[in-house]
Amino acid sequence: MAPESLPRPDIVVCSDARTLAVDAAHRFTALNAVAVRLGFPFNVALAGGRTPALLYSLLTVPPFRDAIDWSRTRLFLGDERCVAPDSQFSNFRMIRETLLDPLGYQAQDLVRIHGEDPDCNAAAVAYAADLARSFGSSIPRFDLVLLGMGPDGHCASLFPRKPSLRERSRWAIASEPGLEPFVPRVTLTLPVLNNAANVLFLVAGRDKAAALARVLNGPAAPDDLPSQSVQPANGTLTWLLDRAAATMMSR
Ligand code: 6PG
Numbered sequence: 001m002a003p004e005s006l007p008r009p010d011i012v013v014c015s016d017a018r019t020l021a022v023d024a025a026h027r028f029t030a031l032n033a034v035a036v037r038l039g040f041p042f043n044v045a046l047a048g049g050r051t052p053a054l055l056y057s058l059l060t061v062p063p064f065r066d067a068i069d070w071s072r073t074r075l076f077l078g079d080e081r082c083v084a085p086d087s088q089f090s091n092f093r094m095i096r097e098t099l100l101d102p103l104g105y106q107a108q109d110l111v112r113i114h115g116e117d118p119d120c121n122a123a124a125v126a127y128a129a130d131l132a133r134s135f136g137s138s139i140p141r142f143d144l145v146l147l148g149m150g151p152d153g154h155c156a157s158l159f160p161r162k163p164s165l166r167e168r169s170r171w172a173i174a175s176e177p178g179l180e181p182f183v184p185r186v187t188l189t190l191p192v193l194n195n196a197a198n199v200l201f202l203v204a205g206r207d208k209a210a211a212l213a214r215v216l217n218g219p220a221a222p223d224d225l226p227s228q229s230v231q232p233a234n235g236t237l238t239w240l241l242d243r244a245a246a247t248m249m250s251r
Pocket residue numbers: 047048049050051052078079080081091147148149150151154155156157
């Protein structure tokens with residue numbers, strides 16, 4: 001049962017992290033085909049962290065690689081750590097290593113957050129300007145936003161009880177970390193996430209089980225559980241879980 005007053009998302013429990021990644025790859029491919037068939041670019045905000053790495057690797061090999069029109073796919077970051085792009089903590093580095101380089105997708109074609117900028121606020125302003133160049137003056141509407149969830153219920157770099165949760169006008173904002181790596185972040189804000197046509201959470205591992213049960217089955221507590229605030233106003237919301245993460249979910 002979803003928290004009261006929240007619409008129930010689609011929840012899919014996969015046997016393990018690999019079948020979760022395969023399911024996500026099929027969804028990515030299908031959504032790409034819809035956008036391309038309609039003659040539009042396929043705009044994707046990529047998740048950071050570890051979980052999506054397997055999905056990204058799957059997208060670089062058959063059957064998915066050749067089923068996706070990469071020439072019409074525009075890649076963005078959902079959030080970034082304020083570190084150099086070759087840092088072990090960089091989401092861009094993880095994405096470059098697992099997706100861009102194996103695909104031969106020109107790294108400079110991904111619209112990244114310049115985490116190397118010593119001023120995170122300036123990096124957030126610059127990213128919002130890059131988004132405006134891609135989406136125009138109206139709030140970005142991504143065809144697909146990929147998100148992970150931390151064991152504290154955070155998503156992107158929207159951490160519990162942080163000011164960034166309450167941002168309702170800016171599209172990207174500097175955000176304090178709430179979990180390791182304890183480096184400043186830049187993140188898309190909730191208005192952008194909730195303007196997406198499709199949001200897909202990828203959550204695997206037993207360490208997420210308690211937070212996941214609270215987010216999906218517990219009472220509404222969005223300040224403590226930022227992932228609860230991801231409720232696309234005019235889009236789909238799907239949670240792809242592995243069995244380990246779903247162990248504490250009510251039936
Ligand atoms: C980040 C991600 C973050 C991540 C979750 C889950 O920059 O770290 O945007 O929101 O998705 O922390 O991370 P794992 O997939 O590594 O568990």
